[in-house]
Amino acid sequence: MKTRITELLGIDAPLILPGMSWISTPQLVAAVSNAGGLGILASGPLTPEETRASIREIRELTDKPFGVGVTLLMPGAKENAMIALEEKVPVINFSLGKGDWLVKKAHEYGGKVIATVVSEKHALSAQSIGADALLVTGHEAAAHGGDVTSLVLVPSIASKVDIPVIATGGFADARGLMAALSLGAEAVAMGSRFATSADSPLHNHVKETVVKKSEQESTLKTSMVSGPE
Numbered sequence: 001m002k003t004r005i006t007e008l009l010g011i012d013a014p015l016i017l018p019g020m021s022w023i024s025t026p027q028l029v030a031a032v033s034n035a036g037g038l039g040i041l042a043s044g045p046l047t048p049e050e051t052r053a054s055i056r057e058i059r060e061l062t063d064k065p066f067g068v069g070v071t072l073l074m075p076g077a078k079e080n081a082m083i084a085l086e087e088k089v090p091v092i093n094f095s096l097g098k099g100d101w102l103v104k105k106a107h108e109y110g111g112k113v114i115a116t117v118v119s120e121k122h123a124l125s126a127q128s129i130g131a132d133a134l135l136v137t138g139h140e141a142a143a144h145g146g147d148v149t150s151l152v153l154v155p156s157i158a159s160k161v162d163i164p165v166i167a168t169g170g171f172a173d174a175r176g177l178m179a180a181l182s183l184g185a186e187a188v189a190m191g192s193r194f195a196t197s198a199d200s201p202l203h204n205h206v207k208e209t210v211v212k213k214s215e216q217e218s219t220l221k222t223s224m225v226s227g228p229e
């Protein structure tokens with residue numbers, strides 16, 4: 001399937017592994033990229049040295065495009081972003097911070113930049129600084145989403161920007177991909193789905209627990225990430 005996202009990122013399928021701390025490791029990133037999607041390494045828990053080593057490990061496991069995710073608000077994130085730029089990583093995904101400098105430096109070597117956003121305001125701002133695509137994160141992405149559900153947020157942003165949108169939060173299979181395409185997105189990023197896949201480093205007990213949850217229990221909010229309510 002071809003969309004503006006597959007063309008932009010040079011991938012075969014409009015499926016993205018988002019950067020999930022301790023889960024989006026080199027093995028899983030490479031597995032997703034080798035399968036035709038785009039794997040994004042989570043640099044959050046990594047030191048700059050570990051980020052560089054992980055990028056090089058991914059390059060040993062795949063010759064396909066991949067990305068590195070940086071949560072700019074977190075300590076050490078800018079240093080990790082600098083490593084990703086030095087290593088000329090094909091795709092940089094940034095969230096929670098000003099990414100204009102990242103866009104400029106990535107574009108110098110032909111890299112692409114995806115901005116993670118949870119509101120129209122931030123979507124328009126990311127577009128204005130030259131981001132190549134948006135990772136639009138709905139409420140279903142648990143602590144990582146905003147207040148607005150994917151069903152409302154994705155079409156709302158997709159109809160206001162010119163750059164392509166990747167939908168995330170609640171998408172986990174072909175039905176979800178079709179729904180996202182209908183809403184105006186051109187790819188989906190699947191967190192929980194890839195986290196429970198065979199190549200994920202999570203323990204099997206955790207994978208089974210997640211898969212067995214009912215729809216009432218499927219989104220878990222933790223104050224560790226989103227703060228007390």
Ligand SMILES: Cc1cc2nc3c(=O)[nH]c(=O)nc-3n(C[C@H](O)[C@H](O)[C@H](O)COP(=O)(O)O)c2cc1C
Pocket residue numbers: 018019020021023042044071095137140141142144145168169170171172189190191192193195
């Ligand atoms: C276990 C887990 C860890 C995650 N870690 C991060 C993270 O470190 N940084 C981040 O930006 N998003 C993180 N996310 C959110 C995902 O990037 C994505 O927004 C979310 O999983 C999408 O919703 P879905 O699980 O319904 O596909 C995490 C998600 C999960 C399930």
